[in-house]
Amino acid sequence: MATVTIYNQDNKQVGERELAEAVFNTEVKEYLLHDMVRYQLAARRQGTAATKNRSAVAGGGKKPYRQKGTGNARQGTTRAPHFVGGGAAFGPSPRSYDFKLNRKVKKAALCSALSARYQAEKLVVVDKLSMDKISTKSFAELVSRFKLDGVLFIIDQANSMVELSARNLHNVKILRADGANVYDILKYPHLVLTDAAVTEIEGALEK
Template sequence: MPKVPVFNINAEQVGEIELDERLFGAALRPDLMHEVVTMYLAGQRQGTHKVKGRSEVSGGGRKPWRQKGTGRARQGSIRAPQWVGGGAVFGPTPRSYKYKVPKKVRRLALYSALSSKVDAGTLVVLDELQLPEIKTKHMVALLKKFNLNKALIVDAEKQDNTALSARNIPNVKYTDANGVNVYDLLRHDHLVLTKAAIQKVQEVFA
């Protein structure tokens, strides 16, 4: 089993912890991670784009000229697509881009993303993360102690003081164990987990 050091909020090592081999020692699968990230980003799309077809634009209620005898091409409406101000052909309409990949694939991709942090040495484990008050500077100071710039911070349960202290820091995201996903893991350079978060992640996803 992978074994990593445990630190307190002063960046002092206070012990070690063994990680679940299935979650933090899995084989890296870039193909599965790509598939799951693509699914995640597709689900974030609003899909509210809309253009008007020929039946929706105003005007064009009558035939612009008679069918025969004018020497011009026959036309049925001045709002046909070939006319200026006419309707769009095959334009985007509201739709959902969401789709799902199998649950097993999502799990394997998550294991791979977690394991990549261990392999790269970018996993930081804290014994606990309790801030005395809501102050962004407390969180900034904590990140500086560990030399973290772009970090995903995960606790077992969201703490209001920590969440409010971290929300205005660029490239830093704070979430609970249930909110861990492949996209956030890959998007952030470092992963910060509390001991309680590790236990919760192993219970939920293993």
């Protein structure tokens, strides 16, 4: 049974909890992680690159010279791709880079990412994460108490005090449980979850 120690914000042990084996201690399948990261990065691409083809370039309506008798190859327009100032041949056009991944694949990939952090002992659970005021300095001190270099925090619900306090810290990111994703979990070497976030993630992935 997968178990994890629960700490408070002072990095002192306050209890333990069992983790769902199917979510936090399943087999890490690297091909699923690869597919999911590709899926996320592809969805982020704007797909707005575009060039003008011969029909989109202005001008070129007149035949440059007569068909026969000049000694040159026949030409119908100066906007063809082989002319300077002509349209591009096979250039990019606006498109979507999205591709489909089954819902089961997405869930299995997220379980693999969480399990990778747990099995590497890079997962920490805290009883709660709260701030009395917005303070980058105070949150930086919290991170230093846990001695984490590069960390993703996952909280159970919106908390503007915490989210704004961590916003300007280098190599630190805050996500809500419903936004937990493979790319960010793999990007940051350490993962810190609140106890409530663990419950929420298990509830979503065990369905």
